[in-house]
Each structure stands twice: as structure tokens, then as C-alpha cells.
Amino acid sequence: MNYYTDNRVLRHYLKHPLMQRIVRMQERDYTQSAQYNYAPVDFNEAVEGYEQVLELVGELCADVIAPNAMAIETDGPTLKDGRVIYAPATEQNLDLFRKAGLMGISMPREYGGLNFPRTIFILIEDVVSRADAAFGNLWGLQDCAETILAFGSKEQCDRYIPRICSGETMSMDLTEPDAGSDLQSVRLKATFNEEEGRWYLDGVKRFITNGDSDVHLVLARSEEGSVDGRGLSLFIVEKNCGAVHTRRIEDKMGIHGSPTCEIVFNHAPAELIGSRRMGLIKYVMALMNGARLGIATQSVGIAQATYNEALEYARSRKQFGKAIINFPAVYDLVGTMKARLDAARSLLYETSRNVDMSGQFTELARERTLTPEERAESKIFAKKADALTPIVKGIGSEIANLNAYDCVQVHGGSGYMRDYVCERLYRDARITSIYEGTTQLQVVAAIRYATSGFYGQLLDEYLAVEVPETLMPLKARIEKMVLSYKEAVAKVQSLGCQESLDFLSRRLYDMAAYSIMAALLLADSAADEELFASSLARFVALAEALIAGHAAYISGYTPDFLSNYEK
Ligand SMILES: Cc1cc2nc3c(=O)[nH]c(=O)nc-3n(C[C@H](O)[C@H](O)[C@H](O)COP(=O)(O)OP(=O)(O)OC[C@H]3O[C@@H](n4cnc5c(N)ncnc54)[C@H](O)[C@@H]3O)c2cc1C
Known part of the structure; x- marks a missing residue:
């Protein structure tokens, strides 16, 4: 079995017309082949390379990662002297992926990475997550290296990124007991020692995936007396500094192979990334x-x-x-x-x-x-x-x-x-x-694109694409849904009340999301009708039902809805 080749849908996304451009830009017009003899010379060669890696990942996932998932569930990670010990099968998985060169997927070649575009990383992650989402977390956190690459100094990139490419793990340390959805409330303290010219971190982070990682990215309050997001800076902390320890591994509902940790920074030496604040x-x-x-x-x-x-x-x-x-x-x-x-x-x-x-x-x-x-x-x-x-x-x-x-x-x-x-x-x-x-916070992030009309414009753009005659009836039904979505946005806006907008925003969000998915599935079906058309027909019916339901709820809405429970 192979988790890549047994799923024809995945290959479809390699063939999207925009991929030619993405790959050309990633490979800087294929000039890298002059410096690295394994770099592709054209799009076809690049795709051949991606497919080889995807096939390898598909095989490893089917043969090892998925079968290991149950043992990892049972054994789980354990805590010893402030250090996390992965389950033996997790170690085996990581070792396998390291040896297969699957770390640093999107990192530049100069650091030992594969220089794959984001979309190829996503294809690999899609396959890995099907096999074991918990292992996918540990492996996928290599993605944090993007932040060092984008905002770190050249010297930090030179020092850290090759380590990630060779298989050291990362974590993203943001959440604290009083700062979850609201990260502006982060309190972990960063102090600068003028004499040493060095930052130190003190405090606690909780719910950190892979919290005993080799390289931590930590959000901390660097500006004393500040209370909001403008007083926070981002730091790199190394596990081997000896001043960051795991106090607890959470006992949780799922993803048991992915240790969720409470970690303590006890005057841990840290490096600032980019600028303060x-x-x-x-x-x-x-x-x-x-x-x-x-x-x-x-x-x-x-x-x-x-x-x-x-x-x-x-x-x-x-x-x-x-x-x-x-x-x-x-x-x-x-x-x-x-x-x-x-x-x-x-x-x-x-x-x-x-x-x-x-x-x-x-x-x-x-x-x-x-x-x-x-x-x-x-x-x-x-x-x-x-x-x-x-x-x-x-x-x-x-x-x-x-x-x-x-x-x-x-x-x-x-x-x-x-x-x-x-x-x-x-x-x-x-x-x-x-x-x-949370989904509610995604709605908060998305709603301005509903009220500004941007999702409406995007839908018009998606639906302007030509489709074969056979798909025209479905296209007409999606157009109707979009109309209904736009009417719902106008109706909510006409209420002129922020609380009503917040209250109804999840429904507008769902309406936008289902319309967008229907329009995109239509485009995919137009490119490969055999592969997608039956899902499209079914999804359009589902989306119609959902959109009609939300439209009815919004049209029956009155401000009384805001007060039918005790706050
Ligand atoms: C298994 C696991 C792994 C995790 N891994 C990491 C990690 O690697 N790094 C890290 O930094 N964090 C991590 N987290 C933390 C995670 O990101 C937070 O738990 C999450 O963002 C929610 O924060 P909270 O738990 O404090 O919930 P709260 O913020 O207390 O939210 C509780 C409820 O209130 C709602 N709510 C809050 N504010 C609003 C609002 N403005 N509008 C509407 N609704 C709102 C939420 O949607 C939710 O339903 C992890 C958590 C878990 C459980």
C-alpha cells in the first residue's frame, strides 16, 4: 500500500496551472541547478522530484507510521527529570523521517533543506496526517524554521536552520494559563542583562506541543509595564541551555503521541528574533x-x-x-x-x-x-x-x-x-x-472579509471560470447560493449593530466557506470531471441546504436572541 499513489486526488494538485509559476519562482528560474547538481532544470524535473518524495512518504506512512500509531497511543510519551521521552515507536518514526531526508522540506538548499514550495510541503503533510496526526505534529513543527528564515538574522539562520534540516525538533511556545485565545495577555518575562548583552526568560508556558523540543520559539513580554501585544517580542531558546524544563505532560483526549507540555523557563538564556515589540x-x-x-x-x-x-x-x-x-x-x-x-x-x-x-x-x-x-x-x-x-x-x-x-x-x-x-x-x-x-477565533479573523465584500468578489472571480456544458446546471446553483450569501451579509449589515454582527458572524462565515468550497470544487471538476464531479454534485446539495438554513435563521433573527440566557 502507498498513501500517496493510492489517492489519485493528490496528484491532481501538482498539475494546477499556477504550480508552474510557483515552482519557477521557488527555483529562481531554475538557476539553482548551476550550483546544486540535484536541483531541477525545469518544471517537469521538479515535479518528478516531488513525486519521488511523495511516493517515498506514501510508502513510509502506509508501512510504518500508520501501523505504529496504535503502539504510540498505548505507550505515549513519558516525563523523566524534566525531559520528555517519546514512545519508542515515535523515536522510530522520527528516525525514519530523518534518514529519509524529510526534515527541512521547505528550507533553502544552502542550509541542507529540500527547497520545496509550500504547496508540496502541504501535500506531504496531507499524507502524513492521514497516517498519524500526532506524529504529523512533531514532524510538522519543522515549519517553525520558516519564522527564523523570514525574520531572524543571517547569523541565526546559519546557526539554526541546518540543525532543523538535520532533524532537530521545534516548538512554538505561545500559550500561558491566562493567555490562550488572547495572546496579548502573555506575561512570561524577558529581561535584558546589559552587562552580558543577553536576554533571559522567566515564567511558565502551558499546552505546548513538543514542549521539550531542541529549539523553542517563545513569545515573551520584553517591555516592562506594557499590557498589550506591543510589549511582546519573539525569542529563540535552546533546550540544551539547561534552564527550560517540562513540568508536566497533559493527560488528554487524543493525539496521544504528541506531548502537550507545561514548561518552565528559569532564567533561560534567549536570543531575540528581529526587532523588539x-x-x-x-x-x-x-x-x-x-x-x-x-x-x-x-x-x-x-x-x-x-x-x-x-x-x-x-x-x-x-x-x-x-x-x-x-x-x-x-x-x-x-x-x-x-x-x-x-x-x-x-x-x-x-x-x-x-x-x-x-x-x-x-x-x-x-x-x-x-x-x-x-x-x-x-x-x-x-x-x-x-x-x-x-x-x-x-x-x-x-x-x-x-x-x-x-x-x-x-x-x-x-x-x-x-x-x-x-x-x-x-x-x-x-x-x-x-x-x-479555535473556530470562533477564525471567524473573528475572517468576518471583515465578509463585511468588506472581499469573499463576494472572490466568489465572483471563481465563478467567472469557464466550465463544460455538463457542469453548467451545478454552476447555476452555486451562483444562487452566492446570491443568498451576499443577501445575508447585506441583511446583517443593515441591522447596524456590532453585537448582532458578532452573534451572526459564524453563520455568515459558514455561508462564505461552503460557497467558496463549492466554487473551488467546480473549478477542480472542470479540470478533471471524472475525478470530482460526483463529489461536486453531492457537495452543492449539502451547501445549498446549509446556506438555506442559515439564511432562514438570519432572516428570523431579532435582537432578543442576544438575551435569552444568563450572562
Ligand atoms: C493539545 C493541545 C496542543 C496545543 N499546542 C500548542 C502549542 O504548541 N503552542 C501554543 O502556544 N499553544 C498550544 N495550545 C494552546 C491552544 O492554542 C489554545 O488552547 C487555544 O488557542 C485556545 O485557548 P484556551 O485554551 O485558553 O481557550 P480560551 O481562549 O479560554 O477559549 C475558551 C472558549 O472561548 C472562546 N473565545 C475566546 N475568546 C473569544 C472571542 N474573542 N470571540 C469568540 N469566542 C472566544 C473560544 O473559542 C473557546 O470556545 C495547544 C492546546 C492543546 C489543547
């Missing part, structure tokens, strides 16, 4: 956008796993003399799971391409002045990336949860038993809509 405002915002895309990918990987498990079980389980997949009630569930999965994935790769293009221009701007046309284009990609990221993180994670619920249902009583993978998937899925910003 920009920690939250600039660097963590960029870091979290990357991480949110990562969780969206994890969600799609889990949604894929739930679909596969449900389908396989429904084919093999017999009741009333036939396989349960033959009962409409069951194949409705399984088909709905597939439709949601394909729609979420369409959105994932559209977001990722925009993030990729936006990042390519940022990189280019470091090397030379952009032309006015490039600057204009770069702004558009950045805005799309910013608008789509909270949509894909929020709705992708909600879809992972819906699919996990349905997967257990298809399994009946067996789904409630630990013997079946779906029981783990159900627990693993639950965190995706909480960490890296």
Missing part, C-alpha cells in the same frame, strides 16, 4: 498563519483517514444478509464524507497556492526591488492568503470532526471500541478546531 504583531502572526494552514492540512488528512476507514468497514460488514454499504442510509453517510473531504481539500490547495505565491514575492522582494506590477500582484496574493487561511483552518477542522463522527456511526458499536482506528481518529479530530486558534 514586533513579536506578536508581526512574527507570531506570520508563524500562526503558517501553523493554521498546517492544522487545516492535518484536518484534511484526518478527514481522508475517516473516509477510508468508513468505506472499508461498510464494504466488509454484513447485516440483514448484505454488506451495509448497500443501505442508502450508510452510503449517504459515506458519500457525504467524501464530498466534504474533496471540498475541504479543494479549499486547502487554493489557500496553499496563494500562501505560496505571496511568500514567493516576499522572498523576491528581499533580493531585488519588485516592479509595480509585481507589487500589485503580490498584494493580491497576500490578501487572498490572509482571507482564505481562517476559512480553511476553521471549516477544514469542523469537517474533520463531522467526518470523524460519521465514521464512528458507520462502524456502529465497533466504532466505540479501541480496536478500531476510527475511535482514535474521532479523538484526534477533536483538537483541530481548538488549537492554533
